[in-house]
Amino acid sequence: MESLPSEWTPIKLGSIVNITNGFAFKSENFLTSLTFNTLPVLKIKNVANGDVHLKDVQYHxxxxxxxxxxxxKGDILITLTGNHPQALTQVVGAVSKQKFDTLAYINQRVAKIDPISSLAFKDFIYYFLKEKSTHDYLASQSSGSANQANISKADIENVExxxxxVTEQIAIASVLSSLDDKIDLLHHQNKTLESMAETLFRQWFIEEAQADWEITTLDCHITVAKGLSYKGSGLTTSDNGIPLFSLNSVLEGGGYKSAGLKYYNGDFKERHIINPGDIIVANTEQGHEYRLIGYPAIIPTIKSELSIYTHHLFKISINDDSYLTNAFLYYLLCSKDMHEQVVAATNGSTVNQLSADGLQRPEFKLPPECMVKEFTTQIDFFWKKISINNSQIKNIESLRDTLLPKLMSGEVRVQYAEEAIASVA
Incomplete structure (x- = not known):
């Protein structure tokens, strides 16, 4: 390691950037779809989880x-309101970069950060703000409750x-950007594979379903089990507990989300154990938008030999006398017709709930066993490739997160970082 570089200058962020707070657009002026002469409005939910996205966006x-x-495109956005970091999602001070070409408006409690000095390179500022110690500092300056923490423009300007x-800023940002580009490419490959799998299911079992296929119900093929009603006092760190898959482990619309993984050191029973490849289904959702409830995820392979799941999830097991497979069942539960039937079986006022009986009641056309087997063979190929990509993503993210603070402090210089990157190329 080299000594800290003497040519690096200690400054406050506010001396080299301009921070623009978003506008308080009136909710009655929002539009739900893109029309002529409108732009999307980026709210906290569109910025807070590491990437700027347009999911469920409204327009003005x-x-x-x-x-x-x-x-x-390329702008740096930061959330001024959100959860404390322990919440993992929609955290205050979360920084994201806009990667899509469309212009957008920024809503109140979202801010844009622009370099105003020739001494500052935009992508370097972005990575500085992404660094954990910077984020921790901003979170420590926040005021308000745990789920309504706020930071100000001045808090950001006062970060040292x-x-x-500039030449070294560019080099540092280039190193880190190259890793992010690799990650983005692998994510894009996964989305393509997932889209191919969904298309295959839709073509074979919905669009080309035969009139003479038997109409059956899920309860003829699956057994449903509910997870552990855990105590909050049992939640702990990864060093002291076993993995606990939660409601937040399921993506809206189906799929696995790693952010939902918790750790638990309390009591549980054998029926609460879950294994890689098992299907979980969300049985609870706040409100009645039906974006989560009834949707499935596949439990991934993780390092721990033992994992459990919470009572907000069902585990689906295929009966011994059924030739259905997890691959077929997963895409069946993601399909529009099946989800509409599941949603019809939910109930609740503030919190919407799905019973085991409600999940087992829906009907579907049962394809021949040979088609299910052939579909599963093809899906297994897609899933294996996705799994390999996910492993690569984790390795690259780990390298990036290791290099980031060291590059930002000068502890590691660019030439050493480039050697490390070559090992994952």
Whole structure:
């Protein structure tokens, strides 16, 4: 390791960037779909989880008086309101970069950060703000409750950093960007594979379903078990507990989300154990938007030999006398018709709930066993490739997260980082 570079200058962030707070657009002026002369409005939920996205976005008519509140590709956005870091999602001070080409408006409690000095390189500032110690500092400055923490423009401006010469800023950002580009490419490959699998299921079993296929119900093929009603006092760290898959382990619309993994050191029974490859289904959802309830995820392979799941999830086991497979069942539960039937069986006012009986009641056309087997063979190929990609993503993310603080502090210089990157190329 080299000594800390003497040519790096200690400064406050506010001396080299301009911070623009978003505008308080009125909710009655929001539009639910893109029409002529409108732009999407980026809210906290579109920025807070590490990437700027347009999922469930709303739109607003374009007006020149809002020009200063626009965001474009490459812009740095930060959440001024959110949860404390323990919550894992929608955390205050979360920083994301806009990667899509569309212009957008930024809503209140989202801010845009622009370099205003020739001494600052935009992507270097982005990675500085992504670094854990920077985020921890901003979170420590927040005020408000655990799920309504707030930071101000001044809090961001007062963050101190060591600023390298611009040429070195560019080199550092280039190293880190190359890793993010590899990660983005692998994610894109996975989305393509997932889309191919969904298309295959839809073509074979919905669009080309035969009239003479037997109509059956899920309860003829599956057994449903509910997870552990755990005590909050049993939640702990990964060093002291076993993995606990939670409601947050299921993506809206189906799929696995790693952010939902908790750790538990309390009591549980053998029936609460879950294994890689098992299907879980969300049985609870706040509100009645039906984005989560009834949707499945596949338990991934993780390092722990033992894992459990919470009471907000069902585990689905295929009966011995059924030739259905987890691959077929997963895409069946993701399908529009099946989800509509499941949703019809839910109930609850504030919190919507799905019973085991409600999950087992829906009907579907049962394809021949040979088709299910052939479909499963093809899906297994897709899933294995996705699993390999996910392993690569984890390795690259680990390398990036290791290099980031060391590059930002000058502890590791660019040439050493490039050697490390070559090992995962």
């Amino acid at each position: 008519l374009i007006d020149s008086k809002y020009d200063k509140y626009t965001s474009s 950093l060591l600023l390298p010469p």
